Amino acid sequence: METSTKTVRKWRNRFSQSGIDGLHDLPRPGAPIKFDVCQRCEVIAIACDKPKYYGFPEYTHWNLDILM
Numbered sequence: 178m179e180t181s182t183k184t185v186r187k188w189r190n191r192f193s194q195s196g197i198d199g200l201h202d203l204p205r206p207g208a209p210i211k212f213d214v215c216q217r218c219e220v221i222a223i224a225c226d227k228p229k230y231y232g233f234p235e236y237t238h239w240n241l242d243i244l245m
Contacts, residue, residue, distance in 0.1 A: 191199035212220075228236040233243050 188200065193199075223231065224239060228234075228239055228243055236243055
């Protein structure tokens with residue numbers, strides 16, 4: 178995998194100006210986070226579990242019908 182000269186210069190300059198701290202990713206634009214880490218983990222745990230444990234005994238897998 179090759180790295181462009183432009184990329185090397187960018188990271189070299191960031192390291193030169195800020196040391197190790199300069200190598201951390203900077204905040205990126207976009208929509209603000211709506212769910213915290215705990216909420217995301219809860220959703221993942223439910224998705225990995227069976228629907229019958231959440232009041233849908235007739236289903237063996239999550240699907241769009243249940244979620245709507």
